[in-house]
Structures are given as C-alpha cells and as structure tokens.
Amino acid sequence: MREGAPVAGVSDTGAHVGRDAPRLPRDAPPACRDATPVAEGRIRMVTIPLAAGVGVLAGPWLRGLVFAHAVGWRQPLRQHCPACGTSVIPMTWRGLLAVAPLDGRCPTCRTPIGPVAGSVEILAALVLSMLAMRAPSGWVLAAWIWWALLGIALALIDTAVHRLPDPLTTAATGGVGLVLTAEAITSGEVDPLIRALACAAGLALVYLVAILAPGGMGRGDGALAVSIGLLLGRISVPAVVLATVLTAGLAGAWTALGRIRGRLGGSDAVALGPHMIIGALVALLVNA
Numbered sequence: 001m002r003e004g005a006p007v008a009g010v011s012d013t014g015a016h017v018g019r020d021a022p023r024l025p026r027d028a029p030p031a032c033r034d035a036t037p038v039a040e041g042r043i044r045m046v047t048i049p050l051a052a053g054v055g056v057l058a059g060p061w062l063r064g065l066v067f068a069h070a071v072g073w074r075q076p077l078r079q080h081c082p083a084c085g086t087s088v089i090p091m092t093w094r095g096l097l098a099v100a101p102l103d104g105r106c107p108t109c110r111t112p113i114g115p116v117a118g119s120v121e122i123l124a125a126l127v128l129s130m131l132a133m134r135a136p137s138g139w140v141l142a143a144w145i146w147w148a149l150l151g152i153a154l155a156l157i158d159t160a161v162h163r164l165p166d167p168l169t170t171a172a173t174g175g176v177g178l179v180l181t182a183e184a185i186t187s188g189e190v191d192p193l194i195r196a197l198a199c200a201a202g203l204a205l206v207y208l209v210a211i212l213a214p215g216g217m218g219r220g221d222g223a224l225a226v227s228i229g230l231l232l233g234r235i236s237v238p239a240v241v242l243a244t245v246l247t248a249g250l251a252g253a254w255t256a257l258g259r260i261r262g263r264l265g266g267s268d269a270v271a272l273g274p275h276m277i278i279g280a281l282v283a284l285l286v287n288a
C-alpha cells in the first residue's frame, strides 16, 4: 500500500481507470491527467537505464569498499596490494569513499584486488534497474538506490569476514533518513516518514533482543536492521514484516543446507547480513 498523492510520472503502475485510477492533484492540467500512464512509461524508460548506469558507475566504488572493509574486527582498512604493497585503493571519509582499480588488478603486479571487475557492476545494474521499475517516486528511488548500493557492498563484506562495518551501516541509515526527510519536507506529507521512523525503532528493538540473547547475532546486524526498518517502513508495515520473515526463512534454509552438505558445523556462525539484504530487496519489490 502506498500513501499520499502519487507523483505524476513516476507514480502508480497498472490500472488507471475506474476506482483504481491514480489520484492527481486537483490543479493538475487536463493534459497531464490524460497523459499520466504514457508519461509514466516514458519516464520509466529513462529512469530504468539511468539506474542501471548508476549501478555500473558505482562498481569501482563498491569493489573498493569490499576490498578495504573486508578485514577482521578492529583491523586497519586495506589500501595496499597484498602481493607487492603498492597503494591500490584511494580512500577517504573513514573508508566510505574507496575506489578499486577499474580493471580489478594491482597496476604494478597484476594481483586481483577485490571482486572481479564487472561482476559487481552487473549485479548493481540489475538490482538498481529492478528497483527503478517499482519505485513509487523519485525520492523513494533515490533512497532505495543509496541503500541498495551499500547493501551490495555490505552483503559481500559480511560473506567474506562476517562483519557489517559501522561506517557503512551508519551511512546507509543516514542516507535513507536524509532522503526521506527531504521527501517529507518537499511534499508536506509526514506520515510516511513517521511510519518509517517507528518501523526502524521497532525493528531495532526486535534485533536488540536477539543481540542480547546468549549466542545471539552481531551488533552490525542490528545496525543494518535500523536502515531496513526506515527503508521498508516508508512503504508499509507489512513490507517490514515480510522482510523479517524472508530473512529468517532464507537464513534458516541456508544454515540447514550447509549442515546437510557438511559445510557448516553445529557451532559455525552464519553471516545474517546477506539474508537481511536479499529479504529487504524482495520485500521492497513485492510491496512497492
């Protein structure tokens, strides 16, 4: 379910007749009313390739984040080639801005640096174009894109070292919060923002209980959950519930499969981040 007046153009998809017709502002010109579904199609024809382009361009940044942050707890971020020691990742802002070589290799000794060049670019382009197909407004798409880009890096880092670094989860939450606040200010609709904040607080509480439980999950999972509560709470409460159920289901199935195949022992930790991120993205695409 979506709240508020749809944004002309990048608004509701599908039915535009009868009771399901998207409501336009009363002062919208008649031409705008008649052309909305067509205009929306045209705008999506622009936003989908644009989002895919953002994914491709963000690739070196995401590969840089993965290489720099895939280190153990309290270890310094990685900037140098592990083989020859050449500085390969220009980095600033607590490692939030880190860029991997375009070809994914050390310029001196050709050792691979981080994920294979092109792999993250393709993944990001696919995810972002799917989000552009479903986003109900430009503001929401901006929040989704920011979160999804960091989500891809976080999922890869968590898979590699079972950590969700604070600078990245904080940036995800801060970015989504800023965009949703800007949306509320410009549209004058505060209900979606209030619901997003309430869902973030609710999900934080649920994860806090799980973190404090004996042998519970990591603190990074809780930090990521706050950003997921904001992101999905902007859409609806059922979207938050679906994301949480999907996360539990995916993580449970992954753990069971690992044990059956003998890859996971009874006490082996499972990275929850990738399951949280996939669950949130699926819930977004289903509920938006």
Ligand SMILES: [Zn+2]
Residues within 6 Å of the ligand: 081, 082, 083, 084, 085, 086, 106, 107, 108, 109, 110, 111
């Ligand atoms: Zn090297």
